[in-house]
Amino acid sequence: MPVSAQPAATPAASLVDLLRGSALLASLSPERAALFATAANEKHYRKGKVLYLQDDAAEKLFFIRKGWVKLFRETLDGEEAISDILTSGHTFGETSIFFDGHYSESAQLVEDATLVEFPARLLKEEITTNPVFAQAMLSVMMKHRRRQAMEIEHLTVQNTAQRIGCFLLRLCSDKKGLGSVTLHLPYDKLLLAARLGMQPETFSRALAKLRTETNLSIQGATVVVPDLEKLVQYCCNACSNAYPCES
């Protein structure tokens, strides 16, 4: 259940701007963006809220205005495999529209979040009637494919310490130059371990190794990297991308 729903009178204009600022929805015409905004529902949810489960009918597409959302699947054994943890500006739920109309994974909030929800049929309509939108969607899909391909590469080529380092480097790709850098983990270490596909013990051992190799220190959610170049060298030599990478 949403914590609160915005009143129906919320001006659509700001939503239109928001939508047109997203990679997927930027190519909507002003008229269609207005239509999307009118059909949209902005909701606030608390951490822990399950938005949908794998195999549920896929009726909605979601845009994250604020917060963190975990996408995951469960094995028959009951183990959870996290496929992504997304934040502001990302959309999710869109891939299901192309198959049998069922979500291919489950979605749950890992922090309180504000989401904009759209009827899936709007997206379908847009793809079939607006070639520019279909191309924008293709472009977003391709980027996602590349990101997944890099993740597969890292899982097979990098060691666990390098994979944690790689995650940290992606957090500081907006930092200019090298030298000392202070970062903040976006969510807790247990979740980070799960996102990286590691058991908590494996994660702890890997983190200890990364500390020794690169001299970084972690206090709560704060990570101090005293020598970014050292971290880059340690992680990126086991990767086919150079730092800073696009994905």
Place this chain on the structure above:
Amino acid sequence: MPVSAQPAATPAASLVDLLRGSALLASLSPERAALFATAANEKHYRKGKVLYLQDDAAEKLFFIRKGWVKLFRETLDGEEAISDILTSGHTFGETSIFFDGHYSESAQLVEDATLVEFPARLLKEEITTNPVFAQAMLSVMMKHRRRQAMEIEHLTVQNTAQRIGCFLLRLCSDKKGLGSVTLHLPYDKLLLAARLGMQPETFSRALAKLRTETNLSIQGATVVVPDLEKLVQYCCNACSNAYPCES
């Protein structure tokens, strides 16, 4: 260099049928399929041939008529990360078209192959002018995203023996019922280990474990699975898909 190129007079008709039978190219109109066929170049290459390297200008899209092609990237350390090994009916090289026009990975033949090559610009044109084609392409991309998502899940949740078993199960997804099944590995074990992101020693240990757990036996390229249900149970309990899976 191609081993031999088909003469220019090769009837385009059979190529048209071939193209329209591929998932990506099925939605071409008869006229466009004929245009693709006229612009296409069918070539035969020997095992080991490098078709293109990561970062080369992406001028061509490839369709595999026969044979096996390996897509891979190289880390700065010189290690090879195989992202896919494809065979008849698959296209590759198409994702590069959407970015900066450079291939995002390298492609090399792992067996002698017959390939149909198209100018990349034809695909670009088709996407911008044919909404049905753009949707078909989206559908293919989405399937690929799901396949990659499953691969990431397996890399994080399954053990190495289960991952080999899962590969074998995908080879026999066309076999009806359970019981005893005989399979043939499509390429050699060293390449299979690399495709699964395992060092040869890890692969050997995992295979020994899989033999013990499921009683299967391997002689050269022939794999005998005496009890398919046992293999399914061993592998698919650590997966969010039920057997037989779509991907």
